[in-house]
Amino acid sequence: MSIAENLKNIKATLPAHVTLVAVSKTKPNSAIQEAYDAGQRIFGENKIQEMAQKWEVLPKDIQWHMIGHVQRNKVKYMAEFVQLIHGVDSLRLLKEIDKQAKKYNRIIDCLLQMHIAEEDTKFGLDENELHQLLTSDAFTELKNVKIVGLMGMATFTDDQNQIKREFAQLKTIYDALKEKISDVKILSMGMSGDYKIAIEEGSTMVRIGSSIFGKRTLH
Numbered sequence: 001m002s003i004a005e006n007l008k009n010i011k012a013t014l015p016a017h018v019t020l021v022a023v024s025k026t027k028p029n030s031a032i033q034e035a036y037d038a039g040q041r042i043f044g045e046n047k048i049q050e051m052a053q054k055w056e057v058l059p060k061d062i063q064w065h066m067i068g069h070v071q072r073n074k075v076k077y078m079a080e081f082v083q084l085i086h087g088v089d090s091l092r093l094l095k096e097i098d099k100q101a102k103k104y105n106r107i108i109d110c111l112l113q114m115h116i117a118e119e120d121t122k123f124g125l126d127e128n129e130l131h132q133l134l135t136s137d138a139f140t141e142l143k144n145v146k147i148v149g150l151m152g153m154a155t156f157t158d159d160q161n162q163i164k165r166e167f168a169q170l171k172t173i174y175d176a177l178k179e180k181i182s183d184v185k186i187l188s189m190g191m192s193g194d195y196k197i198a199i200e201e202g203s204t205m206v207r208i209g210s211s212i213f214g215k216r217t218l219h
């Protein structure tokens with residue numbers, strides 16, 4: 001099936017309140033252009049320099065999301081254009097995003113990444129760290145970043161109940177945060193293998209790659 005057909009089929013299953021991020025990491029510009037021509041405007045990448053290269057040559061009305069782990073020394077390469085950074089998991093990183101955003105007179109929207117999986121290989125904050133970050137003086141001083149929600153990845157497992165539990169746990173944290181911060185409106189959870197469960201558990205944004213573009217051969 002073509003990229004356009006895959007997109008159409010997936011979009012048909014998404015409720016209206018769920019935003020689709022087409023994860024185009026490792027895929028060539030021609031594949032992104034094909035999705036663009038089929039109407040897709042939001043794309044997710046996990047390497048900052050790869051995303052910057054694509055931003056330079058592809059249509060300027062594409063909204064680029066950084067979904068991967070962010071290295072602080074590379075934030076400067078995306079500060080001019082990135083629409084949403086999903087994987088923010090420290091105050092140090094937020095400070096750097098704030099500093100780089102200021103240079104372009106922008107306020108960059110960010111999601112805080114929560115650790116919900118059992119695996120300890122996945123990045124993210126626990127509830128305690130989330131609370132500490134949001135209540136710190138250093139955080140309240142940042143004027144060029146805005147926390148608009150949370151992101152999380154479930155354990156890579158066939159156990160549907162476990163995935164469901166982990167997403168439900170993230171939704172609970174998200175609901176509590178929403179009560180406190182009015183800008184919070186995005187819950188980014190769900191990938192090709194688990195987005196249906198994620199939506200059942202309250203996701204508002206899914207990050208789908210291989211089901212649209214086909215399997216990846218690299219990372």
Ligand SMILES: *Cc1c(COP(=O)(O)O)cnc(C)c1O
Pocket residue numbers: 023025046067068153190191192193207208209210211
């Ligand atoms: C690669 C990636 C995705 C998309 O994964 P698929 O299984 O190809 O849909 C989603 N989120 C993050 C953080 C990723 O790195």
